[in-house]
Amino acid sequence: MMLYQKSDSSEEIMNMNMEYEQRKTFRKDRCSRQTGMNVILGVCVIVFMMTFVIFLHQQRKFSMLESWMNSHSSNLTSVKPDLQKAEVQEKSKVETLMTNLASSLSSIMSKQEESLQKLERQDASHTEMKNLMVGLSSAVSALTSKLNEAVGNQDQKQTETKKLLDSLSSSVTSLLSDQQNKQHNFESLSSSLRDVKSSVSDLTSSFSSLSSQLSVTMQNVSQTDVKSLMNSLSSAVSALTAQLNDAVKKQDQKQSETERSLESLKSSLQTDQQNKQHNFESLSSSLRDLKSSVSDLTSSVASLSSQLSVMLQQDVKSLMNSLNFTVSALTSTLNDAVKKQDQKQTETERSLDTLKSSVQSDQQNKQRDLESLKSSISDLKSSVSDLTSSVASLSSKQQTSEERVMNALKEMITNMCTKTTDVSVAKCKPGWILYKSSCFLFSSDELNWTEARDYCKAQDALLLKIQEDDKEWAFLNNHTIPTSYWVGLTDQTTGQWRWVDDTPYIMNKERWNPGQPDDWKAHGLGEEGEDCAQITYSGKLNDNHCSVKMKFICRVQF
Numbered sequence: 001m002m003l004y005q006k007s008d009s010s011e012e013i014m015n016m017n018m019e020y021e022q023r024k025t026f027r028k029d030r031c032s033r034q035t036g037m038n039v040i041l042g043v044c045v046i047v048f049m050m051t052f053v054i055f056l057h058q059q060r061k062f063s064m065l066e067s068w069m070n071s072h073s074s075n076l077t078s079v080k081p082d083l084q085k086a087e088v089q090e091k092s093k094v095e096t097l098m099t100n101l102a103s104s105l106s107s108i109m110s111k112q113e114e115s116l117q118k119l120e121r122q123d124a125s126h127t128e129m130k131n132l133m134v135g136l137s138s139a140v141s142a143l144t145s146k147l148n149e150a151v152g153n154q155d156q157k158q159t160e161t162k163k164l165l166d167s168l169s170s171s172v173t174s175l176l177s178d179q180q181n182k183q184h185n186f187e188s189l190s191s192s193l194r195d196v197k198s199s200v201s202d203l204t205s206s207f208s209s210l211s212s213q214l215s216v217t218m219q220n221v222s223q224t225d226v227k228s229l230m231n232s233l234s235s236a237v238s239a240l241t242a243q244l245n246d247a248v249k250k251q252d253q254k255q256s257e258t259e260r261s262l263e264s265l266k267s268s269l270q271t272d273q274q275n276k277q278h279n280f281e282s283l284s285s286s287l288r289d290l291k292s293s294v295s296d297l298t299s300s301v302a303s304l305s306s307q308l309s310v311m312l313q314q315d316v317k318s319l320m321n322s323l324n325f326t327v328s329a330l331t332s333t334l335n336d337a338v339k340k341q342d343q344k345q346t347e348t349e350r351s352l353d354t355l356k357s358s359v360q361s362d363q364q365n366k367q368r369d370l371e372s373l374k375s376s377i378s379d380l381k382s383s384v385s386d387l388t389s390s391v392a393s394l395s396s397k398q399q400t401s402e403e404r405v406m407n408a409l410k411e412m413i414t415n416m417c418t419k420t421t422d423v424s425v426a427k428c429k430p431g432w433i434l435y436k437s438s439c440f441l442f443s444s445d446e447l448n449w450t451e452a453r454d455y456c457k458a459q460d461a462l463l464l465k466i467q468e469d470d471k472e473w474a475f476l477n478n479h480t481i482p483t484s485y486w487v488g489l490t491d492q493t494t495g496q497w498r499w500v501d502d503t504p505y506i507m508n509k510e511r512w513n514p515g516q517p518d519d520w521k522a523h524g525l526g527e528e529g530e531d532c533a534q535i536t537y538s539g540k541l542n543d544n545h546c547s548v549k550m551k552f553i554c555r556v557q558f
């Protein structure tokens with residue numbers, strides 16, 4: 001229309017054009033504002049979806065972790081409560097992290113909703129929206145990085161916990177198998193002790209049958225034969241005794257080894273150690289009982305052999321009875337030891353449960369100890385069963401003929417004698433000399449009498465106590481002449497001559513130098529006379545001043 005009115009005034013047309021231009025600009029402005037709004041809305045929706053997806057992912061992870069934790073919770077209950085606590089802490093940490101995240105997410109969501117409302121109202125200016133968007137995007141990126149970090153932390157923690165649990169379960173299974181081994185060892189040990197016990201009771205019964213048969217047959221055996229046989233029997237029994245002593249020594253050694261390894265465990269196992277030490281002490285005391293009953297056996301056999309030289313048949317019978325009694329005492333002591341061992345086994349099993357986490361290396365040492373203990377006990381067992389079987393064969397043979405009895409006795413004695421020589425090699429400490437059933441130390445150091453006595457005592461020996469045995473006296477002279485040695489004889493305390501173990505000395509003037517002891521006082525060494533005894537260079541006894549330093553003789557008797 002405006003074009004058709006060209007002929008009208010150009011001013012009017014110009015005005016109309018201007019109006020048209022103004023309207024066009026106004027429309028263009030509105031268009032661009034709506035597009036900006038749509039972009040902002042799109043961005044918001046994308047951000048919201050991203051956040052939602054991340055939140056879903058996090059929740060899934062958390063539920064996976066929870067189910068994994070549940071699957072391990074049964075195993076966890078069996079391990080130390082410390083670890084359980086640690087895990088609970090870990091769990092609660094993760095949970096608080098998750099709740100923080102959830103709350104920050106919800107705050108972000110509420111912020112978004114606010115901004116959406118703002119946009120819908122279209123009140124906010126362009127710049128305000130721009131600022132809002134920038135803030136929103138920075139908040140979202142901070143949130144994203146926080147979420148990533150949290151996810152990373154969580155994964156790390158999860159793998160750490162997994163590793164910890166794996167190592168725990170493997171150590172628990174190895175401990176279980178170790179414990180089973182130990183139990184097995186203890187069972188075999190106690191069964192072998194039971195074997196020893198039964199073979200000792202066999203021995204007892206064979207001895208009693210032997211003694212009853214001897215009382216019948218002794219009439220036909222010449223006295224000298226019996227005497228020599230009894231002597232041999234006594235040496236055979238002393239060989240058995242020595243073997244038992246060895247076993248006891250091994251046991252003692254083992255005890256001290258175990259005590260040492262227990263020492264290394266001290267820090268973590270103090271209460272357990274006290275129990276163990278107590279057990280071992282009772283074991284060693286029962287072994288000491290065993291030792292003493294064995295030495296009783298020896299002494300009763302020795303007295304048997306010495307009294308046989310003036311023997312009557314009734315005496316043999318009664319001596320056999322006392323032998324029988326000693327053997328049964330030995331049996332009961334072994335029974336006690338077995339019982340104590342059984343008790344100890346159950347106690348050890350209980351304490352093993354508390355030991356679980358720290359005992360693995362120590363247990364290997366213990367197992368070695370137990371095995372050597374077991375082998376020494378089986379040695380003992382076999383030697384006792386040898387003795388039993390030889391006594392049994394002896395008694396069966398006796399029933400048919402007296403000659404066979406004598407042969408069997410001789411056979412048994414040679415058996416025992418070879419055993420004795422085998423055992424003897426290890427009996428004396430290096431530097432000590434074996435004679436009969438004693439070890440002698442002829443010292444090279446020179447000490448005064450008191451120091452010499454104390455030295456021997458520290459070696460579990462006695463300063464020499466001399467027996468009324470001419471062969472032993474010859475043996476001593478063979479080693480002393482031409483040197484002087486202190487012996488364990490003094491009248492220092494009582495005025496009467498006594499041995500160091502406080503037994504009385506019966507004067508035998510033949511063994512003293514002529515005119516000795518004389519308690520000579522002109523030696524210039526002190527006010528008192530001569531109160532301590534020596535073997536002089538000539539192989540005779542003499543009293544001397546106790547402060548003189550000279551060589552000395554220690555003795556250990558089995």
Ligand SMILES: *[C@@H]1O[C@H](CO)[C@@H](O)[C@H](O)[C@H]1NC(C)=O
Pocket residue numbers: 071072075169
């Ligand atoms: C839990 O311990 C049992 C045996 O005690 C084992 O078979 C199982 O695999 C363990 N579970 C895990 C998750 O380690």
Ligand SMILES: *[C@@H]1O[C@H](CO)[C@@H](O)[C@H](O)[C@H]1NC(C)=O
Pocket residue numbers: 207208209211212320321324325328
């Ligand atoms: C040996 O001792 C047991 C019990 O101590 C006794 O029953 C048995 O009769 C004794 N045997 C002999 C031969 O004395």
Ligand SMILES: *[C@@H]1O[C@H](CO)[C@@H](O)[C@H](O)[C@H]1NC(C)=O
Pocket residue numbers: 219220402
């Ligand atoms: C053993 O002695 C008894 C009587 O003392 C006698 O009757 C018996 O014949 C003797 N036996 C032998 C094998 O000498």
Ligand SMILES: *[C@@H]1O[C@H](CO)[C@@H](O)[C@H](O)[C@H]1NC(C)=O
Pocket residue numbers: 471472474475476478
């Ligand atoms: C003492 O020595 C002599 C000769 O060296 C020897 O024949 C004798 O058997 C020895 N006696 C003892 C008891 O050792």
Ligand SMILES: *[C@@H]1O[C@H](CO)[C@@H](O)[C@H](O)[C@H]1NC(C)=O
Pocket residue numbers: 448449450451546547548
């Ligand atoms: C032996 O020697 C020790 C240490 O030198 C001393 O204390 C002690 O009195 C001495 N004994 C005698 C009896 O002289």
